[in-house]
Amino acid sequence: MTTIKDIAKEANVSTGTVDRVLHDRGGVSQETSDKIKGILRKKNFKINQIASSLAMKKHLNLATLIPMYDNQNVFWKSPASGIQKASQEVNANGVEITNFFFDQFDPKNYIDTFNKLLDSNPDALIMAPIFVKETSLIIKSLNERDIPFIFLNINQKGYNNLCYIGQKSFEGGSLAGQLLNLCTTQDDELLIVQTRKNLDDYRSFSQRGKGFIDYFNKNNIKKSIHQIQFDGLKNESNVGKKINSLLKSNKKIKGIVVPSSRTSNIIELIHPDIQAIIKVVGFDTTPKNISALKKGQITFLISQKSFNQGYKSIITMVNYLIHKVKPDPEIPTPLEIVTKENVEFIEYDMRRYDSGL
Amino acid sequence: MTTIKDIAKEANVSTGTVDRVLHDRGGVSQETSDKIKGILRKKNFKINQIASSLAMKKHLNLATLIPMYDNQNVFWKSPASGIQKASQEVNANGVEITNFFFDQFDPKNYIDTFNKLLDSNPDALIMAPIFVKETSLIIKSLNERDIPFIFLNINQKGYNNLCYIGQKSFEGGSLAGQLLNLCTTQDDELLIVQTRKNLDDYRSFSQRGKGFIDYFNKNNIKKSIHQIQFDGLKNESNVGKKINSLLKSNKKIKGIVVPSSRTSNIIELIHPDIQAIIKVVGFDTTPKNISALKKGQITFLISQKSFNQGYKSIITMVNYLIHKVKPDPEIPTPLEIVTKENVEFIEYDMRRYDSGL
DNA sequence: TCGCACGATGTGTACGCACACGAATATAAG
């Protein structure tokens, strides 16, 4: 392995000079610089990241701003775990991460939490920009302070975020379309169940619905696609009544897609007789969804690997801050298809990422 | 962040003594040891992996023994790339990796290559134990020299391999069963196409076939499942004739599974009219398979993420040798379902690696 | 012509943290 010392010796300069060239820190004559660069190439020199990390010992202070999770809304637990894992790994690099959780149904709390976060003087921020107007204020604040930020799981256009890490919701919807189309027959009809009303257009719920319909359009497949929308699932018995009556009056509906992570909540309300003959595609591998999948109530789950999203967001930011690696502006996470038969093997990936050697 | 120095100061000992305690290297009195351990716990001390790696700078020499790949047999390119990637990452740890490729159809070459490998005095080995008898000889050799080894992609029981990293072939077959069952109707019949004869029972081809059939048994689904077997695909026109005549005389066959990575080779031989009405499940995301998937010739591909297998094998071994982390005896890689609609988003990491380097 | 200032360029080295080995010290045994 070639070290900086080797390079320095061959170029008849000191290691300090080589270091300047490596990091473009200036103060080196063109001639010397060229000579060193040549030797670097010739010897195929690569910075030893281990030694580099040790030497830098940057004290970085990252903050995250994502929704809090509870038993009712468990989705965000998964990215939070990914963040947690990454956090442990980069800890040795002198990177500290503080999580700030907000109420995903309360814009004011979003702002308040952000202000608390600002007080901690973070060097960078990983955030889920849930509310449109409030996000605009937040970004303004960030830009004034020159704090770089990454959008996680939810994207909003028009900002100077370092990158977006998350799913392609529209494409996820198309995938759901393909799957339901494959496991139903030509004459069968389909149903989209939205669990929220007043969907902001940019939200995944909305995009998935559009992508779903688009699948049939782009492939010239004639399909009757019904839609039903609820304003949350607080009133379960009411929701159940409506769905069941719809399904009873439309016997040709043989496939349902729920473009949110609340898939199992919906399915459980459906009459068992109908459950038995209907194919269901849902999103996200929450524990309840997985349990429904295993019971056969859900046919396919499409996972966005939100654990990985959280994990990657940290790694990407650290790479940017420490190693100046500019990420792609969009880092899509895979659309992972999960069924009863492969569900046992998917979780494994959570343990995967490199052990921080 | 607490360092060894902090601990040492508080315990009134030198850092060397703390280090001994940390690594159970002995030579420390019970009393001192207890005191230090107490402080370690109290301060929640964690070894700084960065500094640790730098200090150790073990010079490890890993070897790999896997089949060579070419245009005809491209499968092993993927694990090799994973190994390559991991190789670069651990390079900074002073770990050197040498690859030894053998002819997967020639047992003698397997042994010869292994002997060459032995001459390089490796500290550990990652291998694909393709041939039964020859593997037994190889393992004997390894054990005499106390060289730890990992089985990659192919498992053989009864050896003291550190672990097995690879797919669950049987379960992969079951998954194929589920998918074909979902996208065909009750009366449709199915076909298994084996591309090799004389299958060793432990090989993935064979296990997948069994798992496929088992899916229908365990779920009490009555299905006519046909099987056809070829001795390699050298004589393509002959293979094509046989398949087409089989499909023409059995019009009820609406689904085909090819339990090997040669899926696209088979499908291309099938008459276009039949292709159009038949669902196909295949294995492995080779470039040709992916291209067939995009053209609609293949409905589902089941990937074993062989890139990750290769990658993991190295990381696992290095963790074992340097950090003494004993891996699980079986590390299954996910059964990833790939369709036309999500193929763009799979293995983001790998594509990046392939193109970026 | 001398002296000095200053920018440009380059040197030398302390530092980050854990590791491990030779040397020193303490303690016990003979």
Added chain:
DNA sequence: CTTATATTCGTGTGCGTACACATCGTGCGA
């Protein structure tokens, strides 16, 4: 008091980073 044994100390090592300092050459004023 010597030898042996058990503990513990002190420090060089791994490699890159970055800052304080040294060196050189040029230009300018007197």
